[in-house]
Amino acid sequence: MNHLLSIADLDRQAIERIVSQAERFAEVSDRDIKKVPALRGRMVLNLFYEASTRTRSSFELAAKRLSADVVNFAASGSSVEKGESLKDTVLTLSAHKPDAIVLRTPWAGASELVSRWCSAAIVNAGDGKHEHPTQALLDVYTLRRRLGEIDGARIWIVGDVAHSRVARSNVLAFQRMGAQVTVAGPPTLIPREIEALGCEVRYTLDELHRADVVYALRMQHERMSETWVPSIREYAAWYQINAQRLKPDQVLMHPGPVNRGVELSGEVVDSPQAIITAQVEAGVVVRMAVLYELLAGAHEGAHPPPAPAGAASAAGAGAAEIQNPSGVVEGQPA
Amino acid sequence: MSAVELLIGAEGAPARLLLRDVRAIDPRTSLAARLDVRVRQGAIAELADPETLVQDEHEELIDGGGRLALVPAFFDPHVHLRTPGQEHKEDIDTGTRAAAAGGFAGVIAMPNTDPVLDSAPLLRSVRDAAARQAHVRVGFLAAITRGLAGEQLTEMAELRREGALGFTDDGKPVQSAGMLRKALQYQRLCGGVIALHEEDPTLSRGGHMNEGALSAALGIAGIPTLAESTMVARDAAIAGYEGARVHFQHLSCAASVNALAAAKTAGVRASGEVSPHHLLLTDEAVRSLDTRMKMHPPLTAEEDRIALIEGLRDGTIDCVATDHAPHARDEKEVPFEQAPMGTTGLETAFAALYTELVLPGVLPLELLLERMGAGAALFGLPANAIEPGASANLALLDLDAEWIAGEHGWHSRAENCCFAGRLLRGRVLLTLSAGAISHRDRHPAMAEA
Numbered sequence: 001m002n003h004l005l006s007i008a009d010l011d012r013q014a015i016e017r018i019v020s021q022a023e024r025f026a027e028v029s030d031r032d033i034k035k036v037p038a039l040r041g042r043m044v045l046n047l048f049y050e051a052s053t054r055t056r057s058s059f060e061l062a063a064k065r066l067s068a069d070v071v072n073f074a075a076s077g078s079s080v081e082k083g084e085s086l087k088d089t090v091l092t093l094s095a096h097k098p099d100a101i102v103l104r105t106p107w108a109g110a111s112e113l114v115s116r117w118c119s120a121a122i123v124n125a126g127d128g129k130h131e132h133p134t135q136a137l138l139d140v141y142t143l144r145r146r147l148g149e150i151d152g153a154r155i156w157i158v159g160d161v162a163h164s165r166v167a168r169s170n171v172l173a174f175q176r177m178g179a180q181v182t183v184a185g186p187p188t189l190i191p192r193e194i195e196a197l198g199c200e201v202r203y204t205l206d207e208l209h210r211a212d213v214v215y216a217l218r219m220q221h222e223r224m225s226e227t228w229v230p231s232i233r234e235y236a237a238w239y240q241i242n243a244q245r246l247k248p249d250q251v252l253m254h255p256g257p258v259n260r261g262v263e264l265s266g267e268v269v270d271s272p273q274a275i276i277t278a279q280v281e282a283g284v285v286v287r288m289a290v291l292y293e294l295l296a297g298a299h300e301g302a303h304p305p306p307a308p309a310g311a312a313s314a315a316g317a318g319a320a321e322i323q324n325p326s327g328v329v330e331g332q333p334a
Numbered sequence: 335m336s337a338v339e340l341l342i343g344a345e346g347a348p349a350r351l352l353l354r355d356v357r358a359i360d361p362r363t364s365l366a367a368r369l370d371v372r373v374r375q376g377a378i379a380e381l382a383d384p385e386t387l388v389q390d391e392h393e394e395l396i397d398g399g400g401r402l403a404l405v406p407a408f409f410d411p412h413v414h415l416r417t418p419g420q421e422h423k424e425d426i427d428t429g430t431r432a433a434a435a436g437g438f439a440g441v442i443a444m445p446n447t448d449p450v451l452d453s454a455p456l457l458r459s460v461r462d463a464a465a466r467q468a469h470v471r472v473g474f475l476a477a478i479t480r481g482l483a484g485e486q487l488t489e490m491a492e493l494r495r496e497g498a499l500g501f502t503d504d505g506k507p508v509q510s511a512g513m514l515r516k517a518l519q520y521q522r523l524c525g526g527v528i529a530l531h532e533e534d535p536t537l538s539r540g541g542h543m544n545e546g547a548l549s550a551a552l553g554i555a556g557i558p559t560l561a562e563s564t565m566v567a568r569d570a571a572i573a574g575y576e577g578a579r580v581h582f583q584h585l586s587c588a589a590s591v592n593a594l595a596a597a598k599t600a601g602v603r604a605s606g607e608v609s610p611h612h613l614l615l616t617d618e619a620v621r622s623l624d625t626r627m628k629m630h631p632p633l634t635a636e637e638d639r640i641a642l643i644e645g646l647r648d649g650t651i652d653c654v655a656t657d658h659a660p661h662a663r664d665e666k667e668v669p670f671e672q673a674p675m676g677t678t679g680l681e682t683a684f685a686a687l688y689t690e691l692v693l694p695g696v697l698p699l700e701l702l703l704e705r706m707g708a709g710a711a712l713f714g715l716p717a718n719a720i721e722p723g724a725s726a727n728l729a730l731l732d733l734d735a736e737w738i739a740g741e742h743g744w745h746s747r748a749e750n751c752c753f754a755g756r757l758l759r760g761r762v763l764l765t766l767s768a769g770a771i772s773h774r775d776r777h778p779a780m781a782e783a
Binding site: 105112130168 | 545551554555556668672
């Protein structure tokens with residue numbers, strides 16, 4: 001695997017390989033010293049054209065735990081605001097020879113374009129309303145930990161599907177893992193012919209009780225001013241996941257950040273069914289697994305470079321490292 | 335009303351040619367015969383049985399060998415020459431070179447330039463430029479509304495007197511029905527065809543491609559074909575009410591073809607055009623997010639494509655128009671949603687349609703030739719013809735020649751052609767515009783004697 005551009009490119013085997021690798025990295029995260037030297041000397045460039053706190057910091061943390069150097073480049077306050085094109089920005093930053101570029105843009109297909117312009121491995125951290133593959137991978141990881149297996153699970157994705165890259169990636173990823181996916185939301189926010197992705201469509205939550213997993217999407221306030229729905233109040237009345245609608249045996253997920261009182265009621269966010277914080281935790285280990293897969297060639301059976309003796313103190317911004325990573329990266333899945 | 339020439343171009347040296355034993359095909363006169371054709375002083379001087387005319391010493395001989403086809407040159411009622419203001423995309427010189435290379439001897443340029451062609455002084459200046467630079471004859475449409483803003487009519491009568499063939503706000507619709515009605519009423523004073531880019535922006539807003547399964551999967555906002563067809567129906571009704579003459583540009587869907595057919599049946603003086611890309615491609619071509627596949631209106635579904643072909647066949651759609659829309663490489667080398675709309679089309683129009691529609695037997699060659707020339711008459715211009723005394727607007731074609739589109743570059747300044755890289759059959763060897771050679775292919779048969 002050279003790039004992670006979309007879930008559409010991945011088969012079940014590839015998803016499972018990344019998720020299993022993430023499980024191995026999860027063991028490291030539970031230790032006092034959370035860092036491994038797998039990507040020492042490699043450079044990961046975070047190139048973000050949209051505001052992002054959690055995704056960007058999650059990638060940054062993932063790269064640092066693998067001992068990679070990280071450079072953050074935000075489009076605001078940069079040459080991009082002076083009118084530089086995406087291509088020129090990428091070519092300029094490529095002069096620093098990054099090994100991977102983590103890219104978020106408001107444009108569908110931008111990561112694939114960039115993958116043709118430079119030699120770095122490209123990780124799509126969100127391309128417009130198209131895909132957000134690492135979110136889907138961390139959701140598969142989280143759900144698998146919760147359910148054991150995803151095969152046969154009935155998963156409802158509820159809310160603003162039209163504007164959600166998370167919805168598209170997750171419909172594909174959950175189906176790859178054997179789930180039956182239904183998308184539900186206001187008719188104005190469900191794209192025409194979305195069924196072509198293989199999911200079912202509902203415009204009410206009348207049958208929500210049939211779901212094993214309820215995945216609520218973030219409802220953005222600006223959709224109101226664009227009159228996609230009449231009001232937040234009416235949206236919440238019909239589509240909010242609350243204690244009346246959520247059954248005790250259902251699992252609740254959300255990509256964050258949550259609008260309490262809009263797509264989710266406060267009580268369900270704090271309920272034991274919600275695995276929203278587990279999703280956030282999973283973000284780091286899954287992104288470690290993605291970077292490791294792309295840069296260390298894990299799938300080809302290659303081993304991470306052994307840590308040279310005495311290297312621990314020389315690298316990694318003063319952070320301590322695990323001298324022998326083999327028990328982590330080559331160990332058996334938990 | 336026209337004291338001025340409606341089509342204008344640089345005076346080329348009149349060719350003295352003897353085209354020996356060519357397959358002359360003129361669908362308007364049902365001519366299909368092997369002939370010798372003599373061109374002299376800008377006109378077709380003589381038609382005779384094959385191998386009967388004798389070359390004189392001042393004459394270049396081109397031997398068709400009974401194989402090369404001679405047809406009336408094509409006419410494109412919809413091109414963007416980007417002059418003034420966007421010469422980094424195209425200009426009159428390069429755009430009309432591209433036209434000539436595609437077998438066109440006449441084109442109509444759209445007014446959505448920078449500044450917009452909405453005043454007589456501007457029209458005079460671009461016509462002056464065309465008189466110096468154009469390799470084929472160029473006609474100009476002026477804007478319907480000032481600055482294409484949809485708020486105030488241009489000085490249509492003066493623009494007509496200065497040579498505007500008609501009017502369009504192409505690139506944008508005339509959104510206000512009331513504004514369009516005023517323009518159509520004013521047409522009674524000034525004449526000229528009113529050509530309409532049909533799009534309801536409240537339906538298309540924010541869209542970058544056809545609405546359908548693919549736009550849903552890509553997460554790209556879709557444009558429903560309704561955005562076009564409802565406006566065709568609306569404007570046909572207004573034109574019918576006012577008895578006005580309208581032309582619907584770049585039709586892209588089945589519902590628009592039906593709306594145009596209904597308008598014609600009801601007696602509305604309406605005509606329509608369709609582009610090669612809408613006849614040959616569907617939105618499936620957008621899957622790779624190749625920005626050359628981004629155009630306005632967008633590529634639509636297969637059933638729309640079939641309806642467009644049927645509409646062209648039965649005459650509901652009157653003619654082919656390329657909507658040649660050049661853009662600079664760096665403008666198109668961006669993510670799909672950032673890219674400007676448009677594909678070039680002049681250099682590939684005939685070969686692409688011949689390869690994909692005529693060779694498989696979907697449309698007869700004669701019908702394609704007719705529809706590629708019919709745009710002239712729609713704008714009140716004489717049709718090109720193969721007959722003695724006619725102005726020599728001719729294209730010599732090698733229908734067997736294969737070539738890869740764009741393989742050796744383009745005559746256009748732009749390279750954003752949706753057919754680039756395709757293997758095409760049918761090549762334009764020579765184009766005569768008003769009796770002058772405006773294009774000569776790099777082909778052995780075409781080496782100057």
